[in-house]
Amino acid sequence: MNSVEIRKRFLSWFAERGHAVLPSSSLVPANDPTLFFTNAGMVQFKDIFTGAQRSEHRRATTSQKCMRVSGKHNDLENVGRTRRHHTLFEMLGNFSFGDYFKEEAIPFAWDLLTRGYGIEKERLWVTIFESDDEAAEIWMKKVGVPAERVQRLGAKDNFWSMGDTGPCGPCTEIHYDFGPEISDDTRGPAGGDDRYVEIWNLVFMQYDQAADGTRTNLPRPSIDTGMGLERLATVLQRKLTNYDTDLFQPLIQQAAELSGVPYGRDAEHDVAMRVIADHARAAAFLVADGVMPSNEERGYVLRRVMRRAIRYGVKLGMSKPFLYKSADRVVSMMGADYPELIERRSFIQEVIRGEEERFSETLDKGLALLDRELEQRPAVLHGDVVFKLHDTFGFPTDLTELIAAERGIEVDMAGYKTSMEAQKAKARASWKGSGEQAVPELHRELANIFDATEFLGYTAEHASATVQAILRDGERVASLEAGERGQIIVSETPFYAESGGQVGDHGEILFDGGRFEVTDTQKGHGDLVVHIGQLIEGTLRESQKVRLVVDSERxxxxxxxxxxxxxxxxxxxxxxxxxxxxxxxxxxxxxxxxxxxxxxxxxxxxxxxxxxxxxxxxxxxxxxxxxxxxxxxxxxxxxxxxxxxxxxxxxxxxxxxxxxxxxxxxxxxxxxxxxxxxxxxxxxxxxxxxxxxxxxxxxxxxxxxxxxxxxAAAAADRLRVPVQQLDDAVERLQSDRRRLEKELEAARRELARATAGDVLARAKEINGVKVLALEIPGDATTLRDEADRLRDQLGSGLVVLGSRSTGAVLVIAAATKDLAGKRVHAGNIVRELARMVGGGGGGRPDMAQAGGPNIDALPDALERVYALVQG
The missing domain is CATH 3.30.980.10 (Threonyl-trna Synthetase; Chain A, domain 2)
Incomplete structure (x- = not known):
């Protein structure tokens, strides 16, 4: 059974049993600041499970695209090396929102696996929460699973919670026994052996957990299940790894064709092709969902995934862009079930190819940086350098270690890990999420008391209503006095609450003897509309009749x-x-x-x-x-x-x-x-x-x-031309300016040559090295040209030129090849000078550049050159 048929059978099985078949939500969670990516099928139903949103269905089923590549579900380094770790995967799930519970959910799952998919019952094992006697009885008595294949485990394995508070409950997992081909372990899932693989998890949300850890029964228990399509395909297609299924093999074979390297003959080459197959899927889906490669948040994750795939492609000998071709194969394979892939096909290719081309340049820069560091022959390559190579240039640490080892240099991996952990901590601290802000707890309480506010604003800009609640300083109060600020909730309103990018309405709430000025309108919890503002006159009380008037001009x-x-x-x-x-x-x-x-x-x-x-x-x-x-x-x-x-x-x-x-x-x-x-x-x-x-x-x-x-008229008047000729006049001005700038630069160069021309005799010999340090007029190009010319004339030595012509300090150092990196190091010298002028800089042993804002410090900095060479 191919993967398309597996997915289709799952959804149709539950549709026949009264479940609404709903589309996958985006990989970017809607209005959930706690998640980088959608990582489970239940994410799109989270507000339903918590009671924040009313469900239009009592039963639902989905095939949800998911990503697990950040946070506690960071599987990235395992991808390609294990049988079943992935970045992107599909989670098949069925859900009950206060409808059926364990007595139906368990038989649903068992019947689909054994009758719908034809899996041998003897291959299936079950784990349950250690105290869930109800689930045990259903499994053994109603379904008929032998007691020896029903194992009780603790909360770590078989109890699920959404967080420290909220809905939670025990779960039961169905495991598949891959048999003695994997190992001779017969202990079942409880033994932890890789022979037994979880394929389906059924979560029974039956408790509400308070902050102190106490649990009370939910009035309407619910069901949340999840089964990985990739693992199920492995079982049904009689494979031992997910990568051998039809979800990955076309991509792996394409990688083999593009690289000319056969699959299945070399373990490391196989890992590379698996990584490319997995990451191409993730990249295609992320770009289709609007994520773009960048150095921040979700875009950074996408960039890491893509660059990891590209690096493995390089290991296979692929020097030209290839990942965009793999991503296009993903579109062909999965576009029928995920139409957004087809709709954005050309865009996906364009974005991925562009990132590949940029990364090729970055890799070259990374190699240059590594070469510069290793040229200094350190005993150990510092961890912060390894981290910079990895973080900025996408260099794999094993490649850094390999190149360093070839030169007999050890790598400070402990320092690298310290830098990596510091960056992760910084990322966690800066991540604020996306979507709506956290709703005040008081709004949640009010949503449980009142129905959603009826919005009348499509057809009316004024209406009568009753005050349901008054909030002041985060607390519910019985009344509001003149001059006090507060929030008003009414039964119905013509005021539009900010959403969809449109700002909230302004206006007035009028009542006998008083007026409340509305300066903002926001959505509260459960579709309550909150009118924010100040009471101008009178006393406003709960249950009072009011007249709401929107600022119609605004x-x-x-x-x-x-x-x-x-x-x-x-x-x-x-x-x-x-x-x-x-x-x-x-x-x-x-x-x-x-x-x-x-x-x-x-x-x-x-x-x-x-x-x-x-x-x-x-x-x-x-x-x-x-x-x-x-x-x-x-x-x-x-x-x-x-x-x-x-x-x-x-x-x-x-x-x-x-x-x-x-x-x-x-x-x-x-x-x-x-x-x-x-x-x-x-x-x-x-x-x-x-x-x-x-x-x-x-x-x-x-x-x-x-x-x-x-x-435009004023500019034309100053230039003394008609407005219609303003563009031509501006172009003439710009042309004249470019000509004058060229003439000025030529004059500066002549002055620089004249200044530097007679100074070779002023070169000092320090420890057998000719050193010339002086100030001349000019920009970076002028200084570089003159430094090259003077260095050639010295024959053997060091030239350091400084300039203040541009309003800031500029320093160029140039050493002859026979001395560079041995007796003098241009990069080290300019770093010291940069510190003196309040800036930064660096470079190669033979050529380096620095700059800074402290122009008064340049003479002392140039004089310092001689002392630096002296040592």
């Missing part, structure tokens, strides 16, 4: 920007390509900001084209419609969704004519023509692979246009 300007954002998104995809995905947005009354995935700056022509497309759609005055429909219908319609967002069965689709279709809960104009005017303010980069466009609409766009026109 709302109208926000509407313009939100609808314009949708048009901008569609235009960017039209001009740049379908790889463009929204990475964030901010829509307020004054401007809009749109962040999107794109790997290079936009050209002026592209920006102009985008602006014109948006404006043409504004002039068309298309109708803007909002329709609620099943999510499948919205997808069939081609509506764009925020990748990684959670959506229910029914979604709201905003359409601007036939041009733009997006899932959105925000407020919008009635027609595109209401926007009036649209102008792009700027385009910039905000992170690796993420660009940002800022724009204005309506009256703000008119103001921007007037200001720019006024600026």
């Amino acid at each position: 709302r109208d300007r926000t509407r313009l920007n939100h609808t314009a954002t949708h048009l901008l998104h569609a235009a960017l995809r039209q001009v740049l390509g379908d790889h463009v995905m929204q990475k964030g947005s901010s829509v307020d009354p004054n401007r809009l900001r749109f962040d999107f995935s794109h790997h290079k700056p936009m050209t002026a022509h592209e920006l102009q084209e985008v602006e014109e497309i948006v404006y043409r759609n504004i002039l068309a005055n298309e109708a803007v419609s909002a329709d609620v429909m099943p999510i499948e219908e919205a997808r069939a319609l081609g509506a764009m969704a925020l990748f990684g967002e959670k959506y229910g069965d029914n979604v709201r689709v905003i359409r601007v004519g036939d041009y733009s279709k997006e899932l959105c809960g925000g407020t919008h104009t009635k027609r595109s023509g209401d926007i009036g005017l649209f102008r792009v303010l700027s385009e910039s980069g905000v992170a690796a692979g993420v660009r940002r466009v800022e724009a204005v609409t309506g009256i703000e766009a008119l103001r921007f246009t007037r200001e720019r026109d006024a600026g």
